[in-house]
Amino acid sequence: MHSIHPLFWCVPVGSVVALAFAWYFFRQMMAEDEGTETMRKIAAHVRAGAYAYLRQQYKVVGIVFIVITLVFMFLAYGLKLQNPWVPFAFLTGGFFSGLAGFFGMKTATYASARAANAAKDSLDHGLRVAFRSGAVMGLVVVGLGLLDISIWFLVLSHFYPIGEAEGHNLIIITTTMLTFGMGASLQALFARVGGGIFTKAADVGADLVGKVEAGIPEDDPRNPATIADNVGDNVGDVAGMGADLYESYCGSILATASLGAAAFLGAGTDVQMKAVIAPMLIGAFGTLLSILGIFSVRVQKGADSKALLGALGKGINVSSALIIVFSALVLYFLKIPNWYGIWGAIVVGLITGIVIGRATEYYTSQAYRPTQRIAEQAKTGPATVIIAGMGEGMLSVAYPVLAVCVGTTLAYLLATGFTFDSDTMSQGLYGIGIAAVGMLSTLGITLATDAYGPIADNAGGNAEMSGLDPEVRRRTDMLDSLGNTTAATGKGFAIGSAALTALALLASYIEELKIGINRVMAQLGEFTFPDKTVVHSANEVTNLSLFDMMNVFEVNLMNPKVIIGLFLGCMMAFLFCGLTMNAVGRAASQMVDEVRRQFKEIPGILESKAEPDYARCVTISTFAAQKEMLFPALTAVIVPVLVGIVFGVPGVLGLLGGALAGGFALAVFMANSGGAWDNAKKYIEEGHHGGKGSEAHKASVIGDTVGDPFKDTSGPSLNILIKLMSMVSIVVAGVTVSFSLL
Numbered sequence: 090m091h092s093i094h095p096l097f098w099c100v101p102v103g104s105v106v107a108l109a110f111a112w113y114f115f116r117q118m119m120a121e122d123e124g125t126e127t128m129r130k131i132a133a134h135v136r137a138g139a140y141a142y143l144r145q146q147y148k149v150v151g152i153v154f155i156v157i158t159l160v161f162m163f164l165a166y167g168l169k170l171q172n173p174w175v176p177f178a179f180l181t182g183g184f185f186s187g188l189a190g191f192f193g194m195k196t197a198t199y200a201s202a203r204a205a206n207a208a209k210d211s212l213d214h215g216l217r218v219a220f221r222s223g224a225v226m227g228l229v230v231v232g233l234g235l236l237d238i239s240i241w242f243l244v245l246s247h248f249y250p251i252g253e254a255e256g257h258n259l260i261i262i263t264t265t266m267l268t269f270g271m272g273a274s275l276q277a278l279f280a281r282v283g284g285g286i287f288t289k290a291a292d293v294g295a296d297l298v299g300k301v302e303a304g305i306p307e308d309d310p311r312n313p314a315t316i317a318d319n320v321g322d323n324v325g326d327v328a329g330m331g332a333d334l335y336e337s338y339c340g341s342i343l344a345t346a347s348l349g350a351a352a353f354l355g356a357g358t359d360v361q362m363k364a365v366i367a368p369m370l371i372g373a374f375g376t377l378l379s380i381l382g383i384f385s386v387r388v389q390k391g392a393d394s395k396a397l398l399g400a401l402g403k404g405i406n407v408s409s410a411l412i413i414v415f416s417a418l419v420l421y422f423l424k425i426p427n428w429y430g431i432w433g434a435i436v437v438g439l440i441t442g443i444v445i446g447r448a449t450e451y452y453t454s455q456a457y458r459p460t461q462r463i464a465e466q467a468k469t470g471p472a473t474v475i476i477a478g479m480g481e482g483m484l485s486v487a488y489p490v491l492a493v494c495v496g497t498t499l500a501y502l503l504a505t506g507f508t509f510d511s512d513t514m515s516q517g518l519y520g521i522g523i524a525a526v527g528m529l530s531t532l533g534i535t536l537a538t539d540a541y542g543p544i545a546d547n548a549g550g551n552a553e554m555s556g557l558d559p560e561v562r563r564r565t566d567m568l569d570s571l572g573n574t575t576a577a578t579g580k581g582f583a584i585g586s587a588a589l590t591a592l593a594l595l596a597s598y599i600e601e602l603k604i605g606i607n608r609v610m611a612q613l614g615e616f617t618f619p620d621k622t623v624v625h626s627a628n629e630v631t632n633l634s635l636f637d638m639m640n641v642f643e644v645n646l647m648n649p650k651v652i653i654g655l656f657l658g659c660m661m662a663f664l665f666c667g668l669t670m671n672a673v674g675r676a677a678s679q680m681v682d683e684v685r686r687q688f689k690e691i692p693g694i695l696e697s698k699a700e701p702d703y704a705r706c707v708t709i710s711t712f713a714a715q716k717e718m719l720f721p722a723l724t725a726v727i728v729p730v731l732v733g734i735v736f737g738v739p740g741v742l743g744l745l746g747g748a749l750a751g752g753f754a755l756a757v758f759m760a761n762s763g764g765a766w767d768n769a770k771k772y773i774e775e776g777h778h779g780g781k782g783s784e785a786h787k788a789s790v791i792g793d794t795v796g797d798p799f800k801d802t803s804g805p806s807l808n809i810l811i812k813l814m815s816m817v818s819i820v821v822a823g824v825t826v827s828f829s830l831l
Contacts, residue, residue, distance in 0.1 A: 092246070092250065092251035092252040092358065092362065093243075093246060093251065093362070094362050094363060094366055094423075096366065096370060096419070096422070096423065097242075097366045097369070097370075099370055099373045099374070100235055100238065100239050100242075100366070100369045100370065100372070100373045101235070101236065101239040102373070103231075103232075103235055103372070103373030103374070103376045103377060104231075104232050104233075104234075104235035104236040104239060104373070104376075105232075105236075106232075106376070106377060106380070107228045107229075107231050107232030107235070107376045107377075107380070107533065108228065108229065108232035108233070108236070110224075110228050110380050111192075111224070111225045111228035111229045111232060114221045114222070114224050114225050114228070114383075115196055115222075115225050117221060118196065118199065118200050118203060118218060118221060118222045118225070119199060121203040121206070121207060121218055122203065122206050123199075123202045123203050123206060124202050124203070124205060124206035124209075124551075124555070125206075125555060127554075127555045127556070128202045128205065128206060128551055128555045128557075129202060131202065131310075131316075131319075131550075131551050131554050131555060132198065132199070132201060132202035132551060134316050134703060135198055135201070135316060135319045135320050135323065135547065136198040136199070138316060138317065138320035138703075138704075138707040139194055139198050139320050139323045139324050139328075140198075141707070141711065142287060142320065142324045142707070142710075142711045142714070143190075143191060143194065143324060143328060145711055145712075145715055146279065146280070146283050146284075146324075146714070146715065146718075147187060149279075149715050149718075149719070150183070150187070150276060150279045153275075153279075153719075153722075153723070154179075154180065154183050154272070154275075154276075157179070157275075157726070158176045158179060158180055161175050161176040161179055161820070162176045164821075164823070164824065168827075169608060169612070170605065170608060170823035170824055170827060171820070171823055172261065172264075172265045172268075172604075174244075174245065174248075174265050174268075175265060175268045175820065178241060178265060178266065178268040178269040178272070179268050179269060179271055179272040179820075180272060181237060181240075181241070181269050181272065182237070182268070182269030182270060182271065182272025182273040182274075182276070182336075182339070183272035183273060183275060183276040184272075184276075185233045185234070185236075185237045185269075185273065185335065186272070186273040186274075186276040186277055186280075186332045186335045186336055187276050187280070187332060188233060189226075189229050189230045189233050189234075189331045189332060189335040190280050190327070190328035190329065190330075190331040190332040190335075191328065192225070192226070192229045192331075193225065193226030193229060193230070193327045193328060193330075193331035193540060194323050194324060194327045194328035194331070196222050196225040196226065197222065197223075197226070197322075197323050197327040197540065197543060197544050197547070198323050199222075200218060200219065200222035200544050200548075201319075201544055201547030201548045201550075201551055202548070202551050203218050203222075204218040204219040204222070204544055204545065204547075204548035204565070204568075205548040205549070205551045205552040205555070205557065205561065205565055207219075208548065208552070208561050208564040208565050208568070209557065209558070209561050212397075212564045212567065212568075213387055215545075215548065215564055215565065215568055216386070216387070216397065216400070216568060217386075217387060219541050219544045219545045219548060219568055219572075220383075220386055220401070220537060220538070220541045221383065221537075222540075222541070222544050223536070223537040223538065223539070223540035223541030223542075223544055224383045224533070224534070224537035224540075225540075226327065226330075226331050226536055226537065226540035227379065227383075227532060227533040227534060227535070227536035227537035227539075227540065228376070228379070228380070228533050228537075229331070230331055230334055230335045230338060230532065230533075230536055231338060231372065231375075231376045231379070231532050231533045231536075232376070233335065234335055234338045234339045234342070234372070235369070235372060235373055235376065237269060237339065238266070238339065238342060238343070238369060239369075241265075241266050241269060242262065242266065242369075245261075245262040245265060245266065246258075246262060249261050249262050251358060251362060252358055255358075256350070256354050256355075256357075256358050256361045257354075257627075257631065259350040259358070259361050259362065259365055260347070260350045260351055260354070260600060260604070261604065262350070263343065263346045263347035263349075263350045263365060264347050264597065264600060264601050264604060264819070266343050266346070266347075267343050267344065267347055267594075267597060267601075267816065267819050267820075268816075268819075268820050269339070269343075270336065270339055270340045270343050270344075270812075270816050271813070271816035271817060271819070271820050273332070273335055273336035273339055273340070274336045274340065274809055274812050274813035274816050275722070275726065275813060276332055276336075277329075277332040277333045277335065277336040277809050277813075278721075278722045278725060278806060278809045278810065278813055279718055279722050280328055280329040280331075280332035280333065281325075281329040281330075281332070281333050281802075281805055281806045281809055282669055282672075282717075282718040282721055282722055282802065282806050283324075283329070283714040283715065283717075283718035284321070284324040284325030284326070284328055284329035284714070285325045285329060285669065285673070285798070285801050285802030285803070285805070285806065286669070286672050286673055286676055286710075286713060286714040286717050286718060286802060287317075287320070287321045287324055287325055287676075287710040287711065287713070287714040288318070288320075288321025288322060288324065288325035288326065288710075288801060288802075289321070289325070289673045289676075289677065289797045289798045289801055289802050290317075290321075290673060290676030290677045290679070290680050290709070290710045290713055290714070291314050291317035291318040291320070291321045291680060291706065291707075291710045292318050292321060292794075292797050292801075293673070293677035293680065293681075293794050293797055293798075294314045294317075294677050294679075294680025294681045294683070294684050294706070295312050295314035295315055295317075295318045295680075295684070296790055296793065296794050296797075297677075297681055297794060298312075298314070298681055298684040298685055298688070299311075299312040299314070299315070299684070300787075300790050301787060301790055301791070302685075303688065303695065304782070305695070306553065306781075308549065308550035308553035308554055309553065309554070310553075310554040310697075310701075311694050311695055311697060311701065312684065312701070313683065313684050313687045313688075313694070313701035313702060313703060313705070313706050314680055314683075314684050314706045315550065315554065315703075316703035316706065316707060317680070317703070317706040317707045317709075317710050318550070319546075319547050319550045319551075320707055320710070321710065322543040322546050322547050323543065323547070325801055325802075326540075326542065326543035326546075326801060327540055327543050327544075329805075330536075330539060330540065330805070331536075331540070333583060333805060333808070333809055334532060334536050334539075334583055336809065336812065337529060337532075337583050337586050337587060337590065337808070337812070338372070338529050338532050340590050340594070340812050340816070341368070341522065341525040341526050341528075341529050341586055341589070341590045341593070342368045342369055342372050342526055344522050344525075344590055344593035344594045344597050345367075345368040345519065345522030345523050345525065345526050345593055346365045346366075346368055346369065347593075347597040347600060348515065348518050348519040348522050348593055348596055348597060348600075349361070349364030349365045349367065349368070349519055349522075350364070350365050350600075351515055351596070351597075351600045352364065352515035352516045352518070352519045353425075353426070353516075354631070356426065360425065360426065363423040363424070363425050364425055364519065366423075367419065367420060367423060367425060367431070367523065368522070368523055368526040370419050370423075371412070371416050371419060371435065371523070371526050371527065371530050372526060372529075372530060374412065374415045374416065374419060374530075375408070375412045375529075375530030375531050375532070375533070376533050378407075378408045378411040378412050378415065378531065379408050379531050379532070379533025379534040379535075379537075380533065381407060381408065381411065382404040382405060382406075382407045382408035382531065382533075382534040383404060383533070383534050383537060385403055385404050385407050386400050386401055386403065386404040387400060397567060397568070397571045398450075398454070398456075398571055398575075401538045401541075401571070401575060404534050404537075404538075405531065405534055405535060405538065408531040408533075408534050409439055409443070409531055412435075412439070412527075412530050412531055413435075413436055413439065416432060416435045416527070416530070417429075417432045420432050427504065427506060427516070430503040430504050430505075430506060430520070431503070431504055431519070431520060431523055433499075433500075433503035434499075434500035434503045434504050434520035434521070434523050434524045434527070435523055435524065435526070435527035435530070436527065437496050437499045437500045437503065437524050437527070438496065438500065438523070438524030438525055438526065438527030438528040438530075438589065439527045439528060439530070439531075440496070441492050441493060441495075441496030441524065441528060441585060441589075442527075442528035442529075442582050442585055442586070444488070444489075444492040445488075445489045445492050445493075445582065445584075445585040446582060448485065448488035448489055448492070449485070449489075449760070449761060449764070452481060452482075452484075452485035452761045452764075452765055453761055453764035453765050453767075453768055454768060455570065455768040455769065455771060455772035455775075459481045459484075459485070459765060460481075460765045460768045460769050460772060461769075461772060462477060462481065463477045463478050463481060463765055463766065463769040463789075463792070464769040464770075464772045464773050464777060464778060464785070464789065465778065467769065467773060467778060467785040467786070467788040467789040467792070468778055468779075468784075468785045468788075469788075470784075470788050471787075471788040471791035471792060473788075474766070474769070474788050474789055474791065474792035475791070475792055475795055478762045478765055478766045478769070478792055478795075478796060479762055481761070481762065481765055482758045482759070482761045482762025482763075482765065482799075483758055483762075485757060485758065485761040485762075485765075486754050486757045486758050486761075489584070489585060489753075489757045490753070490754060490757070492585070493585060493588045493589065493753070496524060496589070497521055497524075497588075497589065497592065500517075500520040500521045500523070500524035500589075501517035501518070501520055501521055502517070502520075503520055504516050504517050504519055504520020504521075504523075505517040505520070511634060511635075511636035512634065512636075514634065514635045514636055515596070515634070515635055518592065518593060518595075518596040518635070519593075521589055521592050521593055522589070522590070522592075522593030522596075524589055525586050525589035525590045525593060528582065528585060528586045528589065529582070529586050535582055538575040539575055541568075541572055541575065542569070542571075542572025542575055543572070544572075545565060545568035545569045545571070545572040546569045546572060548565045548568065548569075549562060549565035549566055549568070549569045552565050566771070566774075569771075570768065570771045583805065583808050584753060584756045584757055584760065584805075584807070584808045586808075587753070587756075587808035587809075587811050587812055588749065588753045588811075590812060591745070591748075591749045591811050591812055591815055592749070594745075594812065594815035594816070594819065595742065595745055595746070595815065596635060597815075597819055598741070598742070598745070598815065598818050598819050598822060599635050599638050599639075601819045601820075601822040601823075602638065602642075602738065602822050602825075602826060603630050603631065603633070603638070604822070604823075605822045605823035605825070605826035605827075606624070606630050606826055607627045607630060608823055608826075609823075609826055609827060610624070610625070610626075610627065610630075616630070616826075618641035618642060619641070619642055619643045619737070619738075619739075619829065620640065620641050620642075620643055622641045642737070642738040642739060643739055644738065644739045644742050648739050650736040650737065650739035650740045650743065651739045651740070651742065651743040652743065653736060653740060653743065654732060654736060654739065654740040654741065654742065654743020654744040654745075654746070654747060655743040655744075655746055655747035656743075656747060657728070657732060657740075657743070657744050657747060658743065658744040658745060658746060658747025658748035658749070658750075658751065658752075658814075659747040659748070659750065659751035660747075660751075661724075661725070661728060661744070661747075661748050661751075661752075661810070661814070662748055662751040662752035662755050662756075662807060662810070663751070663755065664724070665721055665724070665725065665803070665806065665807065665810050666755060666759065666803040666804075666807065668720060668721040668724070669717075669721055669798065669802050669803045669806060670798050670802070670803050672713075672717035672718070672721070672802075673797075673798040673802055674798075675713070675717065676709070676710065676713035676714065676717060679709050679713060680706060680709055680710065683705060683706055683709055684706070687701055687702060687705075721806075725810050725813050725814055725817070726813070726817055728744070728814070729741060729744060729745075729814045729817045729818045729821070730817065730821050730824070732744045733818065733821060733822075733824065733825035733828065734824070734825070734828045737825060737828065737829045738825060738826075738829065741818050741825060744814065744818075745814060745815050745818060748810065748811050748814055749811055752807045752808070752810060752811045753807075753808075753811065755804075755807060756804050756805070756807035756808055757804075758804075759799040759800065759803055759804030759807070760799070760800050760804040760805060761800075762796055762799050762800070763796035763797065763798075763799035763800025763801065763804060764796070764800050765796070766789070766792040766793045766795065766796030766799075767793050767796055767797075767800070769789050769792060769793075770786070770789035770790060770792065770793040773785055773786045773789050774786065
């Protein structure tokens, strides 16, 4: 314990401060008036539906986690192929990820009616309530993430003393901690896929039958699916998103810490320790600075959409500018070798995230030409709307991909001293990992701007169903429209960080292979690599660089196993999207049938003389989501294991590379197309091209309906898929190594 650097204690302190401010913002929101009796009743319906869904989901996910934990226990205690702490780390990752989503959803379900009621007073009041409620999610995610990291680092450093084993213990500690990243990723995938299926089944059913067929407004209380739609916003876009970004945040920090332990192995334990805690400290200071940014978000009376967007942008920019300064101070005091180059990599990560966010904003906001062009195509029908949306979405992939390519190159070169020498590859990959940490360092406020979106959406729904003054609905629509853009921007950050983190995880996989080889040698006395190189001691394996490891495992493009893996990885991205899109389609069909049945069999609904059966629609979405989410999620776990068994290390690295390249581009395309279709509809609803009820509006509703599963189910799930497959590969690296002997 004495070897832990004193600055490390800033990490648990940052966690406590984040959770304390999350509680403060939650209590501040709860002190607001929830509005009229009708508003409270609607909010209670949504809250009950959301809790019922999460209870059912956690039962299913709990069974899956127990089964996988038993498998890990067999591998750890029976076959001796894993660290004995792996099963427990896996469980805590899933638990904290689910907890982050639950707290965020609880806050959102209490905040929506209060935000609607605050909007009666002013736009600024509505923004403050919605945004600071979203900040609860942001701060809970980073607070719980830093808490989980702190606890496991302290526990493992007690059992694997840092000052012993010439620095090898730090590698064991950090690679073991990556296991809780797998638990977080798996829980996040279930949350994103299940929540996405739930919300989009309800949304599509409500739109197709309510707005298109019956001609009633969005969020009209006569629509039986409208409560399920509002419930879905909370379980998908809040609980799912919270679990998603929890695993992104922890994954980037853990992968970088693992690379730091490996990259500075020969530089002494003290230097190695500093490289390990550096990403944790950046996350901790970023959390504190995010709180400052949150307090700076406010607008004046009479503000328009651009002023709202500017207010949120100001908060993010304040936090980002300050983290640039504080990260330099942290690295300077740690005195890591080439600290200024590593600091440059952090700045590159932040800039890359901002570029991706701005590109996303440009392609999804109705203030800019791409979305306006899609709206113009609505004048000629839904087919041209869909064609235009897909075209703009494909074009939108270019800027994020170029940003990630440039950012990756610069981060690598800055960390190595501007060389591509194979001897400095580990330091370069550490630079890429810490760039991902830089991109997510201000997640506390970035996620607040994302979580604010569904809260504003639900506030608008509550205002509509409660019959509030049209001016209130106009204000909530402004908040909602901005929320669509900020949500798309948040997805861009998550996808961009996934790309950088996945590269770092590839290197962590190689380090875990070394530990797996040492376990095999402990039983056999030697290990033979695929290229016939034989090693007899742990030192021989440890001294192999990343470049050497790639050579002895024959990882190159002339090896057909690598090519096969690339194809399988790219296929996985499309297979996963196909499974989740079809799942939404099947669930939405059930919802459409149910809404049509109620309109037909319950007389008086459309005349507001009878209340629809809201609970039945919530039940349909709940059971459809539970049934449909299992196969896609389990596929992401099983495929890396099978590829490792059949094609070995070359196949796994090909699989992860193909999933990264194909999944990243596909995720950007789907998220941006969906966001642009949604805002094209809102652009028309503002009065352009005929406004609400026009033929152009009906065509845009069809486009929005197609885009719903794009942006809220399949697209955002892909960044989890990329990292989950990497995490699974790391955790079962010992199994892959053992099968390579056959």
